[in-house]
């Protein structure tokens with residue numbers, strides 16, 4: 568362990584949407600900010616890749632320019648399929664800004680992190696936070712069990728399993744996620760998959776399946792179930808094996824749709840009302856604050872919002 572201790576105003580742990588939004592906000596206000604992520608960007612995140620109106624408006628507020636972002640797919644219509652098989656098309660407002668976009672997280676998160684760098688945030692990739700000691704004046708954080716950083720405020724934007732929360736001994740059994748969701752990229756999809764589709768399949772309720780459009784005849788396809796609901800988490804692999812062949816879903820994806828690469832699954836935390844949001848000089852944001860929408864499981868907009876709020880809080 569090095570004896571040298573660096574000092575910054577704010578240390579952000581995690582470079583997803585929550586961490587980047589925190590860093591951009593605090594850096595622009597004149598704070599010295601170091602953001603550390605264990606991954607090297609661009610990196611994937613198991614996600615539906617759907618940007619809702621909240622995420623789009625907050626992205627604009629942060630100054631995110633979508634023009635150079637690869638895979639940025641605006642959505643024109645959303646089609647909702649009921650358990651009885653009825654389908655309803657909802658055209659999104661035209662000519663008045665965007666209301667829904669799909670973009671691979673690999674591209675989106677890298678663009679946000681790049682925006683943080685441009686704002687002046689120092690970013691360290693490929694190094695994990697492995698320790699944290701808090702005291703009355705701030706926190707001392709250990710990175711890769713080697714270097715130490717002293718910060719007046721630490722913002723834990725380290726995702727669903729939040730190592731910072733775990734190291735501080737604040738994790739509970741309730742931190743395994745309220746939803747559990749699968750995702751796979753699919754290529755060669757049919758023309759109907761150019762719209763955003765949500766299927767409320769009877770056996771998955773209150774969960775749902777989705778197909779979110781991407782450029783080049785691709786789609787992000789997946790489904791989520793409520794943990795503790797009628798579908799056991801252990802049964803989701805079997806459901807995934809036959810989901811794409813359900814007639815309602817196959818008719819949209821088309822007969823020639825090809826699953827790419829491997830499928831991924833990840834929990835979604837949705838209990839911000841009873842999550843630990845702060846601990847001395849440590850603030851929790853995004854999935855680390857279980858801030859996703861309890862009804863839909865969407866969390867990118869909520870990650871941006873809680874990140875911006877944390878960035879503003881360190882200025883107070």
Ligand SMILES: Cc1cc2nc3c(=O)[nH]c(=O)nc-3n(C[C@H](O)[C@H](O)[C@H](O)COP(=O)(O)OP(=O)(O)OC[C@H]3O[C@@H](n4cnc5c(N)ncnc54)[C@H](O)[C@@H]3O)c2cc1C
Pocket residue numbers: 580581582583584585586603604605606612613614615616617618619622694695696697724725726727730731748749750789832833834835852853854855859864865866867868870
């Ligand atoms: C299958 C699925 C589908 C979803 N679909 C959607 C959707 O369509 N739309 C939507 O809005 N939301 C969706 N969500 C939710 C969304 O993915 C999350 O809410 C969002 O990623 C939260 O962002 P975040 O910045 O808090 O965390 P993350 O994006 O998880 O980022 C956390 C970062 O912390 C880093 N990290 C972790 N540990 C350490 C450490 N020890 N040291 C340093 N860095 C560390 C990680 O490398 C990572 O980069 C979905 C989730 C799932 C599982």
